Amino acid sequence: MGPDSKIVEDLRAAGLRPTRQRLALARLLFGHGNQHVTAETLFERAQLAGIKVSLATVYNTLHQFTDGGLLRRVMVGSLRSYFDTNVTDHHHFFFEDTGEIADIPPDKFNWQINQTINGISPSGLPVGTALSRIDVVVRLRAAD
Amino acid sequence: MGPDSKIVEDLRAAGLRPTRQRLALARLLFGHGNQHVTAETLFERAQLAGIKVSLATVYNTLHQFTDGGLLRRVMVGSLRSYFDTNVTDHHHFFFEDTGEIADIPPDKFNWQINQTINGISPSGLPVGTALSRIDVVVRLRAAD
DNA sequence: TTCACTGCAAATGATTTGCAAAGCA
């Protein structure tokens, strides 16, 4: 079995046919460690890699991958959406100067943040609601 | 001195001339307790109140007020921006079903969250960066 | 063959901008 078998399997598990463009995009996304992409950046990288795919399909694919649990959507700043290949529980740094984001390493205060989050009890929530998720964004600027 | 004197003062302090539309919008924003508005909702309320103002001016005014420290911009979900009349340190509930936001009351786990945030030391931040702010969004969905 | 999928271009929604006219100091 080729190197794509895992990817094909994941796509199938997400109920998606392993089409040429989905395979190619999946290779870009999942073949090089954790990444944060926007539709635009992924589209550009696809172009550079000589992949023939339209921007609309990149958007569709990102959403399908997200729905299938292969990606996590990160919304910070009301401009573009980022898609994170790290789907485990974690939080983000946001670099205000560049608009980039990065995962907060698990060895930092990520632990502290999660302690707090885990301490939140349903009784503290508005009536009729349930906790969906807690997003923490540590916004950074250039040091003096 | 009329009821607008405080508002006029605040506008002046923010370096803004107290024009007719800025005064009118400020009255809508700061005269009725804490609020979360979008450009569109504020524009609608202005219309209903018979205030003659353009949407572009509402946008400009919201940004000017934000720059002047009279409002705080809250970005959650990459659609529209909310502007919060509560400029003190606090965090938000986000209702996924309606797209609305609300302040987390200070008597809830807001305290816990702030404990964690205050515990974050600069040494945990990426080199060359300084902490700007930490945004915590507690995302809620309808209870089962 | 039959739907799922793709590409393109047009539509959308939020927001910004250019610029002439109107308003405040």
Added chain:
DNA sequence: TGCTTTGCAAATCATTTGCAGTGAA
């Protein structure tokens, strides 16, 4: 008067959608 502000319409940006053509099972 002189510099701000405003309004309107056009421009942008990110994203979505309609629909005819293409491809996978």
